[in-house]
Amino acid sequence: MAPFDSVLDLIGNTPLVDISALSPKPSVRILAKLEGQNPGGSVKDRAAKAMIEEAEKEGRLGPGSVILESSSGNTGIALAMICRIRGYHLLVVLPENVSAERRQMLAVWGAEIISSPGAEGSNGALRAAQALAAEHPEWFFPYQYANPANPKAHYEGTGPEIWRDCPEITHFVAGLGTAGTLMGVGRFLKERNPAVQIWAVEPPSGETVDGLRNLDDGFVPPVFTDNDGPELLDRKMIVRARESIEWTRRLTDVGIFAGVSAGSAVAAAAKGAEQLDEGTLVALVADGGWKYLSTGAWTDDLDEVVERANRLIYF
């Protein structure tokens, strides 16, 4: 393999690995797309790189530029790595109740953290970032929930990679979040084969986020609505903390040390596999387990971990 010019060239081209040993039905295959292999440690490297490069192309960034984003962790970490390389100053609005490792990783890359109230979750972080962005029009606010470069990174990268490695795919399963992955991959796969089903997985965050004053504080990502999300998705399901953590643990049986959202995606794939006669499901493993070690997700008593998960943003 020829040497790479930059770490940023290592983003993407992640491996797809067969984890059918975890499938409840031998006739239904389950594959995992290991996004934790990206240099910044998560799938968010893709969107972060695309959003920064798009802004550079538009001439919106220069030496010493300030970038502001809200993130529950992975997007912030990905942006922080890229900003370090490119010489931009990054401010990340982060809910105060994320795992310690996320703050540590942001510190590694030299990003500045602005804490938002934990009870308000990612919604509160986003609101705070929007307010700051309005006060500082001179800062670049990528706004991952609405930035077209986010789904585009998956339409041009993640989707084609999956199709190249597994044209027999019947279902794609991933966390909803900003909807970037599902919209980009979903659109690409459906253009190749309209029969491919796109399934979204969500933590029950809306049940536990107490910071909503009323429903008008609710939020649907523009990336979702702009890409006809309701049309593109075939199924959307909640996977609860207990099941997510159980499946995060089960993933270690096939040698995969992943974050808790991967447990959710694989739990959903396994649930779907039970309902199918045959098929090939691809589940997105958004990150590795490193940033979750302090939560005791693998080693502590399951009940305690689940209880803690309802207070901490695990995803």
Added chain:
Amino acid sequence: MSVSVRLPTILRTHAGGLSEISAEGGTVGEVVDDVVRQFPGTSSHLKAPGGGLHRFVNVYLDDEDVRYLGGLETPVGAGAKLSIVPAVAGGWG
């Protein structure tokens, strides 16, 4: 058909502080209507002005979003669990 309905925090003040209530109906729409009948204060939070669900409300039937099942027409069986969940920015960002 009686089903259990889980309410989000912001609706509980309109439902006597309850987090879970019981409601009647053969479809998701009928159950939602019964929630509104029992607790009229929830109406503007659940229903869109022109009918249908409020755009920031997701209703899950046994953890499946009903918008991808049959919407408000989705039949509910005995022992079903309905969760009303506000749409918020996802945690995966």
